[in-house]
Amino acid sequence: MVYSKKITKCDNSSISEQKIIYSVCIIGGGLAGLISAIHLAKHDIKVVLLEKHQYPRHKVCGEYVSNEVLPYLDSLGVNVFEHGAKNISKLKLSHQSGKTLEQQLPLGGFGISRFTLDQLLADKALKSNVEIIHDEVLDVAFQNDAFQITAKTQQIYADFVIGAQGKRSGLDKSLDRHFIKQKTPWIGIKAHYKTKEFDENLVELHNFQGGYCGLSMVENGNINLCYLVHQKAFKSYKSIEKFNKFGLTKNPHLKRFLTQSEPVFEKHLSISQISFQNKPSVKDHILYAGDAAGLIHPLCGNGMAMAIHSAKLVSEEIIKYYNKTHQDRISVEKSYQREWQKHFKKRLLYGKVIQSILLKPNLSSTLINLLSGSSLLLKQLIKQTHGKPIHA
Template sequence: METKMDILIAGGGLAGLTAAIHLLKSGFPVTVIEKNTYPQHKVCGEYISNEVLPYLEWLGLAIHNAAPSRIQHFQISTAEGHCLNAVLPLGGFGMSRYLLDALLYEHAVGLGCKFIHETVSDIRFNDDEFQVSLGNKQVISAGIVIGAYGKRDGLDQKLSRNFIQKKSPWLAVKAHYEGPFPDDLVALHNFDGGYCGVSKVEDNRINICYLVDYASFKRYKSIPEHRMQVLYKNEHLRKIFENSRMLFDQSLVISQISFDPKNAVSQHVLMIGDTAGLIHPLCGNGMAMAIHSAKLCAESVISYLEGKTSTRKKMETQYEALWKKHFNKRLVTGKIISRILRKKQLSARLLRILIKFPALLQALIKQTHGKPIMAK
């Protein structure tokens, strides 16, 4: 059976829901295809820069009412435990994806968004129209398709995206904990083979999410063994884990996380969030980037549908240019910092330089964060 839609978003995570709300608020009907129901815990750093707060308020989200943690300070340590602290220029807030996605979902439903809880198995484009195939054999035709289906998916293979052709070495592990940790701090602690982000979210919970190279991880029999043998060598991480109790039954784990460049438009599908590109988690700003990319995409689509952008090609070119303008420098900076911190001698040298010249740390933070954004 075939159904006709105007705008279809493949994926109802942070970026997909944000784009849907923006489009709905502007008067355009939207259908979101999302395989999961809400709410769900997801592997995520769960720190969001305040750069997106004005935009979220414009969308109609009362973030303050959800009582997120208020984050103003930043801490980074090397694998040996050498530590440096700084004040975040804009600050941020901590909120779990479990809560944030649920708030976005409820707001989208309230604005009239249609949801189909299914998988997207294929997307094809012919004669200026998309044919989107679902796991239940349903086919939906749409004038606009936005890809927000996450870091890695079978759709990437169907769309012939280059990054999917090679394996990625990264594995991510996340869980919530209870224990002593400053309410206003986001910390990034390095260990041999990876780095770990720690910060508070709502309800006084501590979110601990770390990225590890699979080659170093696979030498150990389990996540707890790897944690004790490797992460505990950083005294800051050892103290956090030893004084905290995990609130999940078990850690959430995802693999094959790729930081290779991705196209913001593939086969005429407009990509947003992690589907368009990932910044290394040590930069602590992936969620804000996902929200910002949804804004840029929604505004490009609106301009096209209102006739201000004359052709689909111009819309796609405009969106690609906006993506590069706002995110390319941040992605490159994140990759460079990641490479330095993964090498013991280089990371120790960098930290010594930053201790001597603290203004450099502020400059690095600004390179991976943006300015406050508002809708047009």
Template sequence: MTDKVKKDIIVIGGGLAGLTAALNLAKNDFKVCLIEKNEYPNHKVCGEYVSNEILPFLNSLEVDPFSAGAKKISKFEITDIKGTPLKVNLPLGGFGISRYAFDNLLFESLKSKAEIIFDTVEKVTFEKECFSVTTQGKEILNADFVIGAFGKRSNLDSFLNRKFMQQTSPWLAVKAHYEYDFPKDTVALHNFNSGYCGLSKTETNVVNACYLATFKSFKKYGDIDIFQKKELSKNPFLDRFFKEAKPIFKKPLTISQVSFQKKKPVENHIFMIGDSAGLIHPLCGNGMAMAIKSAQIFSELFLNVFKNNNFDRMKLEEQYTTQWKNEFEGRLKTGRFIQRVLMDPFASKVGFSMARIVPSIVPKIIKKTHGTKAV
């Protein structure tokens, strides 16, 4: 039964960003309500590689991904569309863990500290310094603040008239788990004509394969298996993978209309975190860490404001927008540039040739899409 008392904060969306923000705020004695449409655990379309940059924050939340079996990852392999490989060490390193396990780990930590409602939010209004949140189940909840953590693309984005929703996106993403002999310390990125596919091991020793492709190229085939055989398998690494790997899922998970358009960190006084604030191109392999980092930025800023008793809503919105841009705009810009290079045959060929001659430039590029060194 829902607690009808007005909340300090409502978090809409229980992915990595929503869960970590809620956990940090609840640990600091704020009345938090998290609303998530799906019960835990569940699989999500995601690369399932996480940069070590967020380990200190997770430690402060008393969350240990390695207790759930996360695999330590220190190496990166990338191939061009012909399958020519390039291998480097990752500057920070990271870990591999499924969203099935990671989200559930965070949920288990949060459920005794905050109210959690499994429902879909249909409407959010703000009037006289108070939010009203209406769910599909006809719950009406009130709060002083709302955090938007509802992912890449949501009906709420339409309700809020967010600009990026007016533009169609040419991308779709496909993800599945496989049994396959793959090094547990490596994350790989294999390119093909109309996209790229990431491979890494998760806590259960299966390989997560997640790829992004243009809808235009997929539409020619209209079938995932055929598309993989005709397009992805032109890369010898992916050809061998899909021939030898044993699928774990009955069928792959898919999402369409994956948008990389610019978004605002604050909309209608709602603080956006995770993919709701901005989505980095998956080839950067850092979406999960960025989601958690954005939750850290907002929650720590929020806690600091209230600790010092100097709350001003407009000032808080401006401060968060500035901090979000300072942390992420450069990464997103680099991601868009790398995407353009890899999707252009000539530019990609030149880029790979340069990287093979001077392999040290690859870690430098990786650093531009990742945060500072974990301590």
């Protein structure tokens, strides 16, 4: 069953041309885009995916993925451990003063770089007959119950569009998405380091004035150092090097790590204007997945699992349309919105609350004290920001 139509159409200049109408066009080939492409292709749905960058590429991300995605990835034929992913089962949390707590994670996760993960998913998508085109989407128009997607070098036509363009894209301006108009103070910074001793089963989260920094191992034994910082805290240091040297090191755990480790990247990667605002999961008939539908605070370590899970949800609704369980587009959209809210609304809210506590020095110290005394409380907190294992 291949759901694509080839039609002949005359444009204004009366030149006859053949154009393919894809069933689904996916904008953005990060986790949400690639996973939905693989899922849909597995159901013989004709998919085209547009990604503006080439693979592989490093991205600002803590690279700790919650184990909740493992059964689903397995059902798609993706095994991250074959690519060296590290099994992570413990969390170490520290306050700016150096006070720490260390505990087992209820479900745990794995460490793998986006360089490797996105590449392996892109390979899988290609093997599953997904067409991947490296081009930047500039605009999307919906007319006569179909989409016309304008990329830099071509036009694409599709019955459905999944917007998986990540947390912030130039495209969001053309699509007049509300959140893009508001400035945000958050900056994300990442690099990989080589260090002598690091427990590969551990993810560390260290609090500092104006932000927090994660450390965990990826597939090649390098350590991912990734932090989120408020621009007010960052501003006076003027550069990443200075902030690393004088800002991060106020936390003694980060000081120890940075003095014993060597950066592998020539330059740290950084992104600004990270928005945690609410976004609609459907707008102008585009179905949004991953960060394009909402970003959870990174300290929860659940953004990637949410991107993967939302890709599953959106794919299932589209499949239901083609197998006639949904009679029309509106019923696909409504059902996807309901599912999205059901799975993610509360998690985003808890993420906001935990982040605001962690960024207040007195409150975060009290929180660490409380959590040190009760592993049950920590488990409950983690549960509120994570999902249950996702099955096919």
